[in-house]
Amino acid sequence: MQHPKVVVLGAGSLFFGRQALWQMIHSPHLRSGTLALVDIDEGRLDKMSRLASKVVAHTAVPLKIEASTDRRDVLAGSDFVILSFADRSVLFRGIDCEIAAKHGIRMCSGDTIGPGGIFRTLREFPVIYEVCKDVHRLCPQAWVMNYINPTAAMGMGISKYFPTLKSLALCDGPHMPKFKMRYAVRAGIVPSIEDYTGEVD
Numbered sequence: 001m002q003h004p005k006v007v008v009l010g011a012g013s014l015f016f017g018r019q020a021l022w023q024m025i026h027s028p029h030l031r032s033g034t035l036a037l038v039d040i041d042e043g044r045l046d047k048m049s050r051l052a053s054k055v056v057a058h059t060a061v062p063l064k065i066e067a068s069t070d071r072r073d074v075l076a077g078s079d080f081v082i083l084s085f086a087d088r089s090v091l092f093r094g095i096d097c098e099i100a101a102k103h104g105i106r107m108c109s110g111d112t113i114g115p116g117g118i119f120r121t122l123r124e125f126p127v128i129y130e131v132c133k134d135v136h137r138l139c140p141q142a143w144v145m146n147y148i149n150p151t152a153a154m155g156m157g158i159s160k161y162f163p164t165l166k167s168l169a170l171c172d173g174p175h176m177p178k179f180k181m182r183y184a185v186r187a188g189i190v191p192s193i194e195d196y197t198g199e200v201d
Contacts, residue, residue: 004033010085011037012044036066036074075138117150
């Protein structure tokens, strides 16, 4: 894959948007491709798009930047579709935790387990379902990589309703080097952990 196209849904997020840009710029496997930024918040999308253009100009890498508030504008020809969006995440996470606490359930994480995880799944999965319908129609060979919690539940849902899509359910938590090494080996980027140089970060 010489010129991979990566679409990030929820790219207006400072966390995921900047991480995706950093990865694309620094990876010799990705920097000759296309990074398509998608967010329904036009203001945030514009900021991230301008940042991406400045970074590309500064580093002089051949990365192409696209941006749209409508995912359907950029999905065609995509190799990877990253799901990293949330509907008012902090607001609803707080509400979920407060309601659970009133009923004696204290959640250590309001969006992955317990009532918070259940309600976030109910809020977010219908949107993920619609995204996967578009992927299935516009770029059926693309890998769908879900980072939306509870990622296990979302991953099972994608597999159940879209069994022909290639998908992974990941979490942003495994930052330790050995996790990256194992992912690189499983993806076939390097033959073994011993061959990992960190260039695929």
